[in-house]
Amino acid sequence: MHFFNTQKEEIQLLLSKMDKTSVDELFRSIPGSMVLKHRIDIPDASDELTLKRDLQNYSAPSEFRNFIGAGSVEHFIPEWVSQQLIRAEWYTPYTPYQPEVSQGNLQAIFEFQTLTANLLGQPLANSSMYDGATSLVEAILLAHRVNKKHTVLIPNNIHPHYLETVKTYLEHTNLEIKIIDFDRTKKNININQLCNLIDEHNDDICCAVLQVPNFFGLYEDIDTFQHVAKQKNIFTISVTTDISALSVIKPLGHLGFDVSVADGIGFCGPLSMGGPSVGIFATTKNYLRQLPGRIVGQTVDKNNNVGYVLTLSTREQHIRRENATSNICTNHNLMALALVMTLTAYGKKGFIELGLRNVSKANILRKKLRSIGFNISSDEHFYNETIVDFGCETKLDQFFEHAMNEKIIPGLKLSTFYPNLKGMLMVCTSEMHTQEDIDSLIKIFSRSINGK
Amino acid sequence: MENKIFRSIGNKGIELDEPIIFARNQKNMNAVEFFDASFDAREAKNILGNLYYDRNNDLAFPEVSEQEAVRHFTRLSQKNFCGDVMSYPLGSCSMKYNPKINEWAARLSQFTSLHPLMPEQTLQHGLKVCYEMQKWLSQIAGFVNTSLAPSAGAHGEFAGLCMMAKALKVRGEKRTTIMVPSSAHGTNPATAAFFGWRVITIPINDKGRINVSLVKETMNEDCVGIMITNPNTLGIFESEHQDIADIVHNKGGFVYGDGANLNALLGIVRPGDIGVDVMHFNLHKTFTTPHGGGGPGCGAVGASKLLAQFLPSPLINFQNGNYFVDNNPSSIGRIRSYFNNFGLLVRAWVYLKTIGHDGLKNVSQKAVINANYLRHKLKDYYHLPYENDCLHEVVLSDKWQQEYGVSALDISKRLIDYGVHPPTMYFPLVVKGALMIEPTETESFYDLDYLANALIKVAMEAKENPSLVKNAPHNTRLARIDEVKAAREPKLTAFY
Numbered sequence: 001m002h003f004f005n006t007q008k009e010e011i012q013l014l015l016s017k018m019d020k021t022s023v024d025e026l027f028r029s030i031p032g033s034m035v036l037k038h039r040i041d042i043p044d045a046s047d048e049l050t051l052k053r054d055l056q057n058y059s060a061p062s063e064f065r066n067f068i069g070a071g072s073v074e075h076f077i078p079e080w081v082s083q084q085l086i087r088a089e090w091y092t093p094y095t096p097y098q099p100e101v102s103q104g105n106l107q108a109i110f111e112f113q114t115l116t117a118n119l120l121g122q123p124l125a126n127s128s129m130y131d132g133a134t135s136l137v138e139a140i141l142l143a144h145r146v147n148k149k150h151t152v153l154i155p156n157n158i159h160p161h162y163l164e165t166v167k168t169y170l171e172h173t174n175l176e177i178k179i180i181d182f183d184r185t186k187k188n189i190n191i192n193q194l195c196n197l198i199d200e201h202n203d204d205i206c207c208a209v210l211q212v213p214n215f216f217g218l219y220e221d222i223d224t225f226q227h228v229a230k231q232k233n234i235f236t237i238s239v240t241t242d243i244s245a246l247s248v249i250k251p252l253g254h255l256g257f258d259v260s261v262a263d264g265i266g267f268c269g270p271l272s273m274g275g276p277s278v279g280i281f282a283t284t285k286n287y288l289r290q291l292p293g294r295i296v297g298q299t300v301d302k303n304n305n306v307g308y309v310l311t312l313s314t315r316e317q318h319i320r321r322e323n324a325t326s327n328i329c330t331n332h333n334l335m336a337l338a339l340v341m342t343l344t345a346y347g348k349k350g351f352i353e354l355g356l357r358n359v360s361k362a363n364i365l366r367k368k369l370r371s372i373g374f375n376i377s378s379d380e381h382f383y384n385e386t387i388v389d390f391g392c393e394t395k396l397d398q399f400f401e402h403a404m405n406e407k408i409i410p411g412l413k414l415s416t417f418y419p420n421l422k423g424m425l426m427v428c429t430s431e432m433h434t435q436e437d438i439d440s441l442i443k444i445f446s447r448s449i450n451g452k
Numbered sequence: 453m454e455n456k457i458f459r460s461i462g463n464k465g466i467e468l469d470e471p472i473i474f475a476r477n478q479k480n481m482n483a484v485e486f487f488d489a490s491f492d493a494r495e496a497k498n499i500l501g502n503l504y505y506d507r508n509n510d511l512a513f514p515e516v517s518e519q520e521a522v523r524h525f526t527r528l529s530q531k532n533f534c535g536d537v538m539s540y541p542l543g544s545c546s547m548k549y550n551p552k553i554n555e556w557a558a559r560l561s562q563f564t565s566l567h568p569l570m571p572e573q574t575l576q577h578g579l580k581v582c583y584e585m586q587k588w589l590s591q592i593a594g595f596v597n598t599s600l601a602p603s604a605g606a607h608g609e610f611a612g613l614c615m616m617a618k619a620l621k622v623r624g625e626k627r628t629t630i631m632v633p634s635s636a637h638g639t640n641p642a643t644a645a646f647f648g649w650r651v652i653t654i655p656i657n658d659k660g661r662i663n664v665s666l667v668k669e670t671m672n673e674d675c676v677g678i679m680i681t682n683p684n685t686l687g688i689f690e691s692e693h694q695d696i697a698d699i700v701h702n703k704g705g706f707v708y709g710d711g712a713n714l715n716a717l718l719g720i721v722r723p724g725d726i727g728v729d730v731m732h733f734n735l736h737k738t739f740t741t742p743h744g745g746g747g748p749g750c751g752a753v754g755a756s757k758l759l760a761q762f763l764p765s766p767l768i769n770f771q772n773g774n775y776f777v778d779n780n781p782s783s784i785g786r787i788r789s790y791f792n793n794f795g796l797l798v799r800a801w802v803y804l805k806t807i808g809h810d811g812l813k814n815v816s817q818k819a820v821i822n823a824n825y826l827r828h829k830l831k832d833y834y835h836l837p838y839e840n841d842c843l844h845e846v847v848l849s850d851k852w853q854q855e856y857g858v859s860a861l862d863i864s865k866r867l868i869d870y871g872v873h874p875p876t877m878y879f880p881l882v883v884k885g886a887l888m889i890e891p892t893e894t895e896s897f898y899d900l901d902y903l904a905n906a907l908i909k910v911a912m913e914a915k916e917n918p919s920l921v922k923n924a925p926h927n928t929r930l931a932r933i934d935e936v937k938a939a940r941e942p943k944l945t946a947f948y
Contacts, residue, residue, distance in 0.1 A: 078484055086555070095745065098864070098868065165787060271565065271566060277789075301931055309933045335748060347513050356491075360491050363495065
């Protein structure tokens, strides 16, 4: 078989060199009772020619123009990044446990740590994690390791998948989640409720979480949130699903967050049905030795040349075993490489401009929607999401069906996650949506509001 | 081919130093541009109002052109040893060849353009890949169903133990201990600790296998069960696996399977048939998805009838020509956002379509032949701590070389001079000075001999010229990185 790189004759030769005549002799340590006797039901082998032919019609782009963002926003990645990652030296190495032969990977990840920490306004970052949801979980666990407290304050206008993930993890700990509700109209968190929860659980608050911008794409009043939290010395965590939204506001670390996590989705490759993406984890110097996951550090070799190496492994499972900071053994290395390349491509100027472009696109959509008669909120700080209220789910369903017939997925029905938000549609417009895309969408909105 | 060793320098024309990216900065330069007349920066700033902050004050992203960026990363890439260049005989890593047809398939538009929250009828191509992978993995390992959600082996361990914890909760039981063999990978006890279970380490016997009588003594109604790797980290098949499983099940416990070494058993033994209740696969090991320098991976979990209802969400089902999300009400829930590391699933899916049903057994047989061939060639030069049969990997030690003051670390560094990535060193912990070697089935006779010859040469050098080995590597740009300094004076970013 072509992957085994060895012909049958050579296999016989190998066996004979070991004084064996049959490969079965090498499996004699397996009791006969354990050996599989029946057929495993997977298809027979395919040659490459047949495989390519069968998958041929998968090479056309999706026939639908998509306007769903909701934490997984498609962004522009230049071609050179995609082609750079085809280099075998990026995707076929192992983890850089032998630093002398992995300096390229280690240095690129050091640059990733540098850029992600800088983006989040924090001094330190690790070498990446699985995704934003698990990064948030690790942030909460870090807070608990530090202060040993148990009440976790989380708004339910963070990404619903993130909240569910936190719940799965925390169920088996003695940590308790208290939800901060959001206002149905304004979509921002109820600060009064936050204050009440803090008063109620004063001595036992582990941390308070805020998504920036929130799931509805709106920037919350971070200053008030931090003021309320820091009055009682509460550990605060920020979470971000579209990192470009951070290019136009004050850096989160400077605003007082103890840990800032994010997902690099949209910037580390095509969406690919949501994975793999990359979790980003950044924090202050206080928590250096509490960082989960792998970390790359700069150092020198025996001749004083600058070099890079995996470091602070005494936190990790292969040394501390049951006393490790986390069971995490890995990072999403290839996606982190993709992200550092993409952020390098945008550069300082380009990334700030990208943020403004997204705001501008959403503004264009909002203006057009208003001009055809939709009532879109005007006193909110939005990024690239727009919520359109159809009043009831039936009207929204009709509109959605018309859009699908025109091969447009017009946005996310918020009832998917929030039963109390029936009839509302969330539309994302990033730099990837052209004038024509928006105009086609507006046409369908127009027909809807005119009763068709 | 026998006895030929290549020097690993002087073959490449030129390799250049490459400083950190900021060294190439040119003010206001970047590598992305958009021509979009509708964009009005000033209007956007006005919309943001007093929320807007000019991050020109603090954002320190690079300022380079496309060519600068390409040169930077291309030069960095040249400093990476990789599987497409030469062997990585790392134990329990299954660093096999990454087929390029997988890379082609994963980049197909119908897969890459899918947004995870689009209506199900538009996600059919992607959901089909997920459904088939769930089915095929379940078939391969003997499970009722498999969840693809975990993003790494350790993530799969979390999911599996979480399922066990939930099963206990549903029963109304509280158990406080769990058994982990002394040969286990460190993530096993680390994951168990998360659930507050006290880890009882079960030592291995002189045959390198779990001490079954100790398991029998230890197992009681307060014990959750056991985490078992089979074959174990010594490459030895735990032939008493069924007995161990029976002991655990008889007291109401569960068997967790660490599937890292599945490459020895494809088409031969199914863990689900021999008593495993939940097991994580490593798609980035057994199923060829690329390691990418450390990740991403996929630690899909398969479960027996006992635990299948608790599998993490989302699960995909198929009915009346449609693929759809069909979660178990008893599921432990989500362990990450969206579906899974879908890009990897496409690669593993194409791999299974390529090798097909007959390919499974061929893979494991060849993997075992290759490892045993190395063992046969090396056993006269390196100490073999356990004499009994090994399957797809063999563990040697530096015992004989220590007589000359040469350690596993020294041996590993000297191997680099011969263009071979060192095997896993100092693991498993049960062997002092361990060298854990797994060539995988994709190594040819040519490269196997080369690997063996390099290891033999280093063994001879350790005897005849120990300081040569102790001061290795000699042929790399950097040598013996100061890891102590890195930990004592941590510098994780360019600015702090």
